[in-house]
Amino acid sequence: MKSFFILFLLIFVLAxxxxxxxxxxxxxxxxxxxxxxxxxxxxxxxxxxxxxVALGWWLPAAWLNLNGAGLLASRVATLLPLGGNSWLLVLVSGLLAGLVGGLAALAGAWGRRASTPGIHQVH
Amino acid sequence: MLRWLKPVLALLSAVVLAWVLNTKQGDVPPVARLLSPYGGFWQNGETAADFPDQQTLRLPALHQTVRVRFDDRRVPHIFAENDHDLYYAQGYLTARDRLWQMEFMTRVAAGRISEVVGERALEYDRFQRRMGLPFGAENSLREMLKNDTTRLVLESYAAGVNAYIGQLSPKEYPFEYKMLDYAPEPWTPLKSALLLKLMAWDLSGRSDDLRLSNILSKYGPEVTRDLFPDFPFRADPVVPDGAPLDFQPLPLPPAPPLPFAAAVSGLVPSREPDAELGSNNFAVAGSRTASGKPLLANDPHLQLNLPSIWYQVQLHGPTQNVYGVTIPGAPAVIIGFNADVAWGVTNVGGDVLDWYQLKFKDASRREYWHAGRWKPVRRMVERIAVRGLPDRLDTVLYTHHGPVVYDQNETVFNQQTPVRHALRWTAHEATGANEVLAFVKLNRARNYADYDRALRTYASPAQNFIFASRTGDVAIRPNGRFPLKYAGQGKFILDGSDPRQDWQGWIPMSQTPRVLNPARGYVSSANQHSAGPGYPYYLGWDYAPWDRAHRINGQLAHMRQATADTLRVLQNDDLGLNAQRMLPWMLTNLPVTEASGATAAPGAAARRLLARWKYHYSAESVGATLFELWYQELVQRLWEDDFGKSAIGSKMRFPARDRTNQLLLAEPGSPWLDDRRTTQKETAPDLLAASWKFAMDSLTRKFGPMGPKWAWANQKSTDINHLAQLPGFGHADVWCGGSPGSVNATGARNGPSWRMVVDLATPVRAYGIFPGGQSGNPASVYYDDMLESWRTGRLDELVFLQAADENHPRLQAAWRLEK
Structure with a gap:
């Protein structure tokens, strides 16, 4: 759990x-x-x-949604279409970027294991 | 090695996903770039801090300090010390609000949309170029740059736009650039010229020459003359006959002895401007107003889009203080007023676009026959950039008439002589023409003489320029360059080999129809015939129906003690003259039988409702819905068998409404009433019954049993769409009244794009509204803040300042632009 949090925080801040x-x-x-x-x-x-990665999008998107971009976000959410719900758009935006981050991190973790055979960390 | 399988697969999916989300896929935008809060659309929000009450912007190219005040509709009031700074600031501030729109429209005009959206716009781009819009714009620009005034105006404006573009980082690009994934390019004076040509296309690009030629060859000259007369039965021309001519007209070119029998062509114009575009303007003299000073009103009807087609501005410089609307991308005010005068425009339906049938020497099409010899064809190669694909080359043939617009997809009826047509159009010809100069001079005009001088270089698209001055003059003039024609020249396709059928010069600018201070105390236009039959020149035959014009003149004729509000009410008038004229006859002649459904309870109720209807196209009117559908279907049934496409397999058109009504009302025995596709003989009551049944059935299917749902606003369904047709960025089904035939000419997609009323009292007071807002940013409340006032027929008082430091309760911000 601890290693998750450290990695999560590092990714959030640096990304x-x-x-x-x-x-x-x-x-x-x-x-x-x-x-x-x-x-x-x-x-x-x-x-x-x-x-x-998602949090790194959710926070600024949520802030912008409340500060000037809300009207445009609901228009974009109509276009996409997400029923005009700008908060749903915040959620989806973060998840899309997060998916890229998650897959890349997964590749990193598996890659490390592949390059150091014999070590099996179990948490 | 198998242990590397999982990480490699995960990495691969991450890379593929990132690529997909980062790249435009067909019409799908680059999703992650668009949705990123760091650089995507979230950055396009607008907060109070983005529009400070006070700020100083550094613009090193300015010569002196420019002061700008913004009112509560975000209209910039620009105060500059010299003309360079004035138009520079206009360019800069317009771009700040409308950059994407103005640039996109120039791409539309230039045939450069494929560059943005890819191959699917290729045919569109080819058409724009083959129509010669860029060709016309370049000719026009050459003239405008020769003139010192317009060169300064256009170049300063372009520099101002570029100053704004230069400040933008990609994350600040307007939303649509991110959506469509491209970047703004530098502005040039050519782009302003392109926008004027796009207006010329919208307003003068329609032509029925080909359809009329097909009709002529099918039915012969007598029928054609009868059903498509040069002058309507009912007319209320812009400049009525009456005043004696104050000029000696030029001799008319002789008409060829026989009309040219053009080859029947299956050619169908691939793109045509909407026939419904129109406009109203009217001015009343002081004798009819409460203030004793003239009043002037104008409402141009165009396709209703967001961002709005117009942009309001006040320009205060050393030689002018003018307020009005501009076309984003073009300098100067197009429709507006100053302390001394007001002016406005409506479109002239004159025939300034003709097609010439060509005879080529052989299939290589390098020479064409004219005046008894083979003449060389000039070939111009258009290079069209297409997103994601190599450039496409398109060769356009030019004759002395003009370009060959259509070069394919044409059914060739005679394989021996491939038919091609060259286009002659006033929008291509610029010698002596300078539209920007005309507007700049109008902006500075003080009196009628200035107006008269200003219009001399205004060529295309021809407009009814209405005018009123503080000193009491009211005037109107269908103005533009009109070719000098023999009567009926260009009504049909012309013979491109016969020099007698070439245009033979121009009607002198001093001899266009005109009227100044008529005894009746008002002037007006609504796209109807320009002049009465007494006018010595032939201008065209196919103008808008007289309905709006006649209603306006009828109302003006009994106006006393008029105020600005009286004119506002007339702009919103929703009476349908066509219904008033036709409905009583239709109800009387509708057979009340089982077959028509008119005896059944719903039919009887509908007939009673129609009989009570007062011909007003108000939003909730059910009568308007019923009548419109019934009448349209009646016309369809009357003409479809004779002039529909199936009739001869090539494109024709229906007779005009005026002629159609005349036939229905006064020619009960006309053979045209019969549907030639059936064995029995139809009469007007048969057509009325069938169309009645159709209207009732289809309305019931669409809305259920007759009730409030049949409201005219639901049937008409006025939509104001985003220019790029983005769902969520426009307003669908705006609840409002009006109809294409009423003074309030609001239809499904077209309508009053700007309503203005000016009271030329001292000081001048003016009112205006358009269905949108000043900002082009869909994140801004100023994107559509004027829509509600427009919908309900109200006008804003326009804030007209005399000085940069004037106090006014509606002013909100004061900026300084400094070098």
């Missing part, structure tokens, strides 16, 4: 900072690298990548 300057897909290599470095179970890595 958020990185996206201020770099394109959104930087979350991919970042999660891959962090998960490979930290190790841990596959499930924990996937969860940390998914939630860490």
């Amino acid at each position: 958020s900072l990185a996206q201020l300057l770099l394109p959104w897909w930087v979350v991919g290599p970042l999660c891959l690298g962090l998960a490979a470095w930290r190790g841990g179970s596959a499930r924990a890595a996937f969860g940390a990548g998914l939630l860490g």
Whole structure:
């Protein structure tokens, strides 16, 4: 559990900072690298990548939804279509990016295990 | 190695997913880039902090400081010390609100949509180019850059737009760029010229020459003359006969002895502007107003879109202080007023676009026959960039008439001589024409003489320029460059080899129809015939029906003590003259039989309701719904068998409404009433019964039993859509009255795109509204904040400032633009 939290926090903070300057897909290599470095179970890595990246989208999107972008978000949510629900759009936005983060982190965790045969960490 | 399988698979899925979410897939935007809170659409929100009450913007290209005040509708009031800064600021501030729209519209005009959306717009782009819109824009620009005033205006405006574009980082691009995944490109004066050509296309790009030629070849000259007359039975022209001519008309070119028998063509215009586009304007002299000063009103009817087609602005400079609406992307005010004068425009339906049938020497189409010899064809290659694919090349043939627009998909009836048509159109020709100069001069006009001078360089699209001044003048003038024609020239396809059928010059600009201060105390136009039969030149035959014009003139004729509000009420008038004229006859002649369904209870109730209906197209009117559908179906049944596509397999058109009504009311024995596809002989009552049944059945199917659901607003269904047709970004089913034939000409997609009323008292007071808002940003409340007032027929008082530091309760922000 502890390794999940550390990885999750690292991903959340570093992915958020990185996206201020770099394109959104930087979350991919970042999660891959962090998960490979930290190790841990596959499930924990996937969860940390998914939630860490998603939270890095949910928080600013939610804040912007309340501060100036709400009207546009509900229009986009009509277009997509998500029934015009801007909060649903916040949720979906984060999950999409989170999925990329989660898969990349999963690849990192599995990759670490593959490169160090014989070590089986079980949590 | 098998242990690497899982990580590699996971990595692969992450990479593929990231790629998919990062890339535009067909029409699906790059989802993750669009939805990212770091750079996607969430960054396009608008808060109070984005629009401070006070701020100073640094724009190094300015010569002096520009001050801008914004009112509570977000209209910029620009105060500049010189003309460069004035138009620079107009460009900058317009781009700030409307960048995507103005740039997208220039791409529409230039045939450059494929660059943005890919191959599916290729045929559209080819058409725009083959119609010669970019060709016309380049010709026009050449003239405008020769003139010092318009060069300064266009170049300053472009520099202002570019100053704004230069400040943007990708995350600040307007929403639509992110949605469609492209970037703004630098603005040029050519783009402003393209927008004017797009207006010319919308307003003068319709032509029935080909349909009329098909009719002529099928039914002969007598029938054609009878059903498609050059002048309607009922007319209320913009400039009525009466005043003696104050000029010596030029001799008319001689008409060829026989009309040209054009080859029947299966060619169908692939794209045509909407026939319903129209407009109203009217002005009353001081003798009819409460203030003793003239009043002027204008409401141009165009397709209703968001972002709004118009953008309001006040321009205050060393030589002018003008307020009105502009086309985003084009400098100067198009419809507006200043302290001394007001002016407005409606479209002129004159025939300024003709088709010439060509005879090529051989299949290589390098030479065509004209004036007894083979002349060379000029070939211009259009390079069309297509997103995701290599550029496409398209060769367009140009003759001295103009471009060959259609080059394929045409059914060739005679294999020996492939039929091609060249287009002659005033929008292509720019010698002596400078529309921007005309508007700049109108913006600065002080009196009638200035108006007269301003219009001399206004060529295309021809407009009814209405005018009123503080000193009491009211005037109107169908103005533009009209080719000098023999009567009926260009009503049908012309012979491209016969020099007598070429355009033979122009009607002098000083001899266009005009009226100044008529005895009746008002002037008006609503797209009807420009002049009475006494006018010496032929201008065209196919204008809008007289309904709106006649209603307006009828109301103006008994106006006394009029105020701005009187004119506002007339702009919102929803009386249908066509219904008033036809419905009593229709009800009287509708057979009350079992077969028509008119005896059954619902039918009887509907007939009673129609008999009580007062011909007003109000939003909740059920009578309007019933009448419109019944009448349209009646017309359809009357003409479909004779002039529908199935009649001869090529495209024709129905006779105009005026002629149709005349036939129904006054020619009960007409053979046209019979449906030639049936064995029995139909009469008008048969057609009335069948169309009645159709209308009742289809309304019942659509809305259920007759009741409030049959309201006219539901049947008409006015939609105001986003320019890119994005669901959620427009307003569907706006609840409002009006109809294409009423003064309030609100239809399914078209309607009053700007309503303005100006009272030329001192100080001048003006009122206006458009169905949208100043901002093009769909995140802004100013995207559509005026819609509700528009819908309910109200007008805003327009804030017209005299000085930059004036106090006004509706002013909200004061900015400084400094070098």
